[in-house]
Amino acid sequence: MFFHILKPIWKRKFKNLLLSLEILLAFCVVFGLALMSARYFQLYHLPTGFEYQDVWSIRMLSTGPLDAKNDSIVTENFQRSLAALPEVEQVGFINYSPYSNSTWRSDLYLPDSQFRYSVNMAEMADETPALLKMKLLDGRWFSAEDEGRPERAIMINKKLADSMFPGKSAVGQLVTDTEPDSKKVKLLRITGVVEDFRNKGEFMAPTNFSIMRFSKTTGAKRMEVVLIKVKPGTSRAFEEKLNQQLKLIRSDWGYRISPLVDMRKSKMTEDTIPLMILAVIAVFLLIMVGFGLFGVLWQNTTQRIPEIGLRRAVGASSGHIYQQIVSEQLLLSSIAMLAGMVILIQLPLTGVLGDAINWTVFITATVISMAVIYVISTLCSLYPAWRASRLSPTEALHYE
Template sequence: MFRHLLKLTWKRKSRNLMLSLEILLAFAIVFGVAAFGARYAQLYRMPLGFDAADVWSVTIQAGDNGKQHFDAGVYDNLRRGLLELPEVSGVAFAAFEPYAMSTYTSDMRRGGKDPQVHTELIEVDDGLAGVLGIRLAEGRWFSELDNGSAARTVVINRRMAEAMFPGQRAVGQQFIDGEGGKPGVSYKVVGVVDEFRAKGEFEAPVNFAFLRFEAGKNDGDIRTIVLQVKPGTTRDFEKRLNRRLKLIRNDWAFQITPLSTLRKNMLHTRATPLVLVSVIAAFMLVMVAFGLFGALWQNTTARIPEIGLRRAIGASAAGIYRQIVLEQFMLSSIAIALGLVLLVQLPLTGVLGESLNWTVFAAAAVLSMGVIYLLSLLCALYPGWRASRLSPTEALHYE
């Protein structure tokens, strides 16, 4: 049966060429969308490295364009005043909160001639780990024990540790800013976390480092307050929180947002491109389906005498139906095989990096194959049914 179908396909290769190209185009479109979605699904299942539940952020708007430097007393007054609220169970400070669009990067290296490691950085205080539920895999978090340290203490994630210190224990190691940062400043690793993805579930894993902030000892300030509130705290707390902040510093403005809201906005922002691409791909797929259906209809009509002859020599209606559908499946298989040969070059060459790893490629290939075979089946059903219902006498007299 397979050899017979292959011969029939080859004899009509000029007609089948356009069908195969249409199927190949549809497969490429579906593969692109499926790979996009599969990567998002893969990222969503990865651990974040922090717990955003019952956490709020407060952005300080001092109106000085960042020129004013806060001393340790400012941070201490804010911490003490906020902890007096019964709804607040933890207070920490950071350069920016999780799910923010902010990014600060630098290229770090162990020494002057060592390769650079591109790293995302954030300045935080000693209390952030407790507020966000960050768990250490090795070493410890910052503490007052680090006051006066010659090297600036940092906590890095596992990915950076493996890139910076391959095959070695990262805790206790030191590195410098490879971009020529502040001369004479080195960084000492005191702890390692398994993972931290500050921008949320759809962010790809990156090298990440927490820099310890010590008021009055660093060049700038950190102006985001991260609050851990008690479970069940509602948005009504925002008014009371703002009143307390105004009592502490009446000359400042404060932007208060639960991390759950920031998370929702971030997921919506990241998912919008996937939705738009899916809509465009669906429209293109419908157009391809119409073209495929029309081509199959025309081919079936042109083969009416052939079908009539087969019916006259004893072929059943079910056999005719099956032949039409299987021929279409064979064309689809040829187009899919060619598409896979072309697309497999992407993970092999690594041109798209981790975005198209082998897990994503396999998932996208399986999904795409399923969609194309389903599309082929739907497009072949009516032409096959019409061909199977032809009367041998009518078909043999067809002109």
């Protein structure tokens, strides 16, 4: 049966070549859309490592470079004044807010190794992890007991811990953010391992992450962001009262107040724009491919009327004719998609895009894109196949 269907396709191979290329292009575009959607779906269901509900971000906009230095008295005033508000449950400091586009990248080394671990970093005060309800997997949070120690306290995520210390606990280990052969090696002591901290939200790819402790008393540079945990149900009307309280502390600074719920919504919209653009392109391309397939199949069945009439004359039923036309189109689509798969399967095999294209995402995208192309091919062939199957042998054999 397979070779019986393949034979007429091969005889019209030059006519089918452009149609196959059109199907191949459509398959690649749909595959790209399905691949991105599957990866977004996968990332969305991974833990971000923190909770955003009822958390507000306050960005402190200073007036000059001197304000970049940490003033322990001012920092403590912010802590006490904001915590005194009845709507506020917790206050914490961080160098940049979750769901912002900020990125701080650095390298970590083991003291006795030149191997470099590229990491994303953040700096937090002692209260911030609890405020964000971060999940501790091993060790402890940094706290006041780390004040004055020769090694600065640091926490790392599980991905980095598994990479740097495979098969053993990372808690208590020493690392450095300067090259081991440097004259001034700054040692950092790992106090705990957290689940993760994907600061850019649900669509951020997992990465090595480390969190340094910020000391409100000895820190050289102040934190630019205050995070506050407000009571559930607090409305945006609280923003005016909060701004007045902030002005009492530093009236010469500006303040940008944003609930993390709103920042998350904006970030997710921003991250999905490429997906929406590709979806629009894919829809228009599929419409064009659909019209093209329908037109070519109509023309092909018209040209094959004598052949169809001969088959009907020797005993083929209308159902057999219908099945043949649809099967030929599905086989042609399969050949075009098989050619595309030979190229696309190189992506997970070579690992050129890393974890962005893992086998789970690749297989999901393949199944979805093949299903879409098969559905379009089937729909476009139904009417031409029905029209061909309705021809009587006498009418077909007299066709010129």
